[in-house]
Amino acid sequence: MNPVTLEKLVALCKRRGFVYQSADIYGGLNGVYDFGHLGTLLKQNITSSWRQAMTRTDRGDMLLFDGSILGPHAVWEASGHVQGFHDPMVDCLACKHRYRADDIDLEKACPHCGKKEWTDIREFNMMFQTNLGAATDKSAIAYLRPETAQSIYINFKNIISTNRVKLPFGVAQIGKAFRNEITPKQFLFRMREFEQMEMEWFCKPETAAQDFEYWVEQRIAFFAHVGIKKENIRQYEQKPHERAHYAQRTIDIEYNFPFGWKELEGIANRGNYDLSQHTKFSGKELGYFDEATNQTIIPHVVETSIGIDRLFLTLLFDAYTEDVVENEERIVLKLHPRMAPIKAALFPLTKKLSEPVEKLYKDLKRKGYSVQFDETGSIGKRYRRQDEIGTPACFTYDFESEKDSSMTVRNRDTTFQERISIDQIETYIKNLTQ
Ligand code: GAP
Numbered sequence: 001m002n003p004v005t006l007e008k009l010v011a012l013c014k015r016r017g018f019v020y021q022s023a024d025i026y027g028g029l030n031g032v033y034d035f036g037h038l039g040t041l042l043k044q045n046i047t048s049s050w051r052q053a054m055t056r057t058d059r060g061d062m063l064l065f066d067g068s069i070l071g072p073h074a075v076w077e078a079s080g081h082v083q084g085f086h087d088p089m090v091d092c093l094a095c096k097h098r099y100r101a102d103d104i105d106l107e108k109a110c111p112h113c114g115k116k117e118w119t120d121i122r123e124f125n126m127m128f129q130t131n132l133g134a135a136t137d138k139s140a141i142a143y144l145r146p147e148t149a150q151s152i153y154i155n156f157k158n159i160i161s162t163n164r165v166k167l168p169f170g171v172a173q174i175g176k177a178f179r180n181e182i183t184p185k186q187f188l189f190r191m192r193e194f195e196q197m198e199m200e201w202f203c204k205p206e207t208a209a210q211d212f213e214y215w216v217e218q219r220i221a222f223f224a225h226v227g228i229k230k231e232n233i234r235q236y237e238q239k240p241h242e243r244a245h246y247a248q249r250t251i252d253i254e255y256n257f258p259f260g261w262k263e264l265e266g267i268a269n270r271g272n273y274d275l276s277q278h279t280k281f282s283g284k285e286l287g288y289f290d291e292a293t294n295q296t297i298i299p300h301v302v303e304t305s306i307g308i309d310r311l312f313l314t315l316l317f318d319a320y321t322e323d324v325v326e327n328e329e330r331i332v333l334k335l336h337p338r339m340a341p342i343k344a345a346l347f348p349l350t351k352k353l354s355e356p357v358e359k360l361y362k363d364l365k366r367k368g369y370s371v372q373f374d375e376t377g378s379i380g381k382r383y384r385r386q387d388e389i390g391t392p393a394c395f396t397y398d399f400e401s402e403k404d405s406s407m408t409v410r411n412r413d414t415t416f417q418e419r420i421s422i423d424q425i426e427t428y429i430k431n432l433t434q
Pocket of ligand 1: 263
């Protein structure tokens with residue numbers, strides 16, 4: 001069995017239409033990607049699983065939110081991003097190549113040209129800045145958000161005055177974020193334009209530590225739910241000197257990527273830092289009136305934050321398998337059926353038998369199932385195509401089918417085949433994703 005590599009995944013994503021390099025025909029845009037049909041379906045499965053996991057919590061209410069991407073200077077000044085959202089940058093004086101200083105060994109020569117002539121390390125702010133309208137003064141400066149969370153904090157007053165919620169409650173948001181990474185790399189792992197799924201949990205200070213534990217547990221359960229192998233996930237508790245200065249605890253959920261254990265999701269007990277900062281900078285009190293004590297408090301926040309694209313990459317790494325079936329090598333994505341972009345494929349053995357299969361296909365599509373119809377090439381070739389995109393079940397209609405009203409269903413992972421009555425196919429597909 002060959003180990004999965006980043007190169008193999010990138011090739012599969014392009015070949016099967018999951019992900020394309022953005023602006024490919026113009027030479028590509030570094031750190032920016034477009035998602036094709038199957039990639040979009042996989043992303044949809046990721047976001048709907050996350051939203052379900054979040055909104056099903058019985059610990060308190062969970063509200064949904066969809067904030068703007070552009071934010072004024074004042075927001076990012078209050079959040080600390082204008083002053084502190086930096087990465088250390090260094091240039092090679094000889095070849096002008098630019099690196100993140102913590103990515104390379106400055107004691108050694110430049111990996112690009114082999115010379116050792118480094119500039120000093122400088123801090124590089126990773127926010128994309130733009131100007132609103134025609135004005136050029138400071139009031140017109142805006143940024144593309146580098147995280148989604150801040151729009152929830154600055155709307156805290158709106159959120160509590162328009163929803164009848166009591167502490168604790170959460171606000172969950174899915175949306176784009178932008179970071180001008182010095183060296184975007186490892187495909188979808190570190191991008192300049194990406195999407196986050198963030199949840200801000202507002203609670204009383206005295207329950208924050210317990211709520212933090214609860215959300216770590218919930219997030220670990222989520223990774224099992226989407227089918228990631230338990231042995232490839234671990235928790236890393238950040239040491240005090242690694243944590244953001246305001247964070248009381250931070251646990252990174254890490255995944256065992258081929259390039260090492262790396263952060264997949266961050267869970268942080270942020271205290272009341274964010275709401276206090278925005279209260280201070282905006283002059284508007286972002287407090288919560290606690291009826292039990294007749295006092296206004298600034299809630300504490302437990303945050304869970306994960307990148308959709310990074311989870312997308314993780315699911316592909318975890319599922320990618322090469323094996324041999326009937327003396328033939330195959331690539332198979334052993335995605336959990338819940339995550340599989342296509343749940344089932346329907347094949348007529350020959351084109352002569354297409355009509356009833358096409359009818360079944362259209363019927364299933366009309367009912368909302370993500371299915372494919374394929375009548376071209378040998379059955380073996382059709383299986384390989386579906387294996388590569390992770391389709392859990394393939395149904396074949398043959399000459400017997402006309403007599404016994406059954407089809408052969410073949411399991412993606414085991415390749416085991418059995419006969420199934422045609423009127424049971426819908427239930428079979430439905431059960432796959434339960
Ligand atoms: N609000 C907290 C926050 O944004 P973060 O650790 O900077 O924390 C959270 O980012 C998650 O967002 C990461 O764990 C990762 O999954 C994803 N992420 C961050 N930067 C990314 C990038 N450049 N490309 C893809 N995903 C990224």
